[in-house]
Amino acid sequence: MTWSTEFVELDKNTHDRNSFDCGNGELNQFLRTQAAKHMAAGISRTLLLPAANILPNGKFPICSFFTMAPSSIERANLPVKMAKKLPHYPVPVFLLAQLAVHREYQSQGLGGITLIKALENFWQVNEHMRAYAVIVDCTNDDARSFYEKYDFQFLCDHNDRCRLFLPMRTVSSLFQD
Numbered sequence: 707m708t709w710s711t712e713f714v715e716l717d718k719n720t721h722d723r724n725s726f727d728c729g730n731g732e733l734n735q736f737l738r739t740q741a742a743k744h745m746a747a748g749i750s751r752t753l754l755l756p757a758a759n760i761l762p763n764g765k766f767p768i769c770s771f772f773t774m775a776p777s778s779i780e781r782a783n784l785p786v787k788m789a790k791k792l793p794h795y796p797v798p799v800f801l802l803a804q805l806a807v808h809r810e811y812q813s814q815g816l817g818g819i820t821l822i823k824a825l826e827n828f829w830q831v832n833e834h835m836r837a838y839a840v841i842v843d844c845t846n847d848d849a850r851s852f853y854e855k856y857d858f859q860f861l862c863d864h865n866d867r868c869r870l871f872l873p874m875r876t877v878s879s880l881f882q883d
Contacts, residue, residue: 728806
């Protein structure tokens with residue numbers, strides 16, 4: 707199967723969430739049971755790349771997805787050099803809450819494509835609502851290695867996960883002419 711050419715917002719009536727399997731039960735469960743509820747509650751937005759072909763159930767399989775949400779971090783968690791330029795209250799950031807690729811599409815570069823699309827969305831939002839960085843909480847060492855390939859830096863340990871960040875200045879440099 708091939709993937710579509712455009713990321714779209716999750717629509718549980720159009721996209722087959724139940725057939726999605728990235729190999730991580732927590733991410734699969736989020737997509738199946740929580741992503742649409744979180745969007746309806748207004749706390750996050752999930753975008754996905756559907757497959758080009760429709761399933762017999764009339765829905766499109768999901769090749770990859772990412773979830774974005776607003777968040778904040780304590781200034782004290784940032785490297786001293788960066789923190790000294792910031793106010794003494796929570797710093798606004800964007801949270802890359804979830805990112806996953808279906809097993810069938812792994813090792814084909816789709817993870818990088820999905821991450822770049824997520825960063826592009828954060829960059830576009832940042833034009834209207836500023837944030838200092840994008841943060842991500844890594845579920846395992848493989849996830850950490852993946853994000854570090856894209857210059858994410860260690861921020862802190864958070865809820866038994868490694869939290870990484872990428873300054874919006876770096877994100878902007880990717881998309882500005």
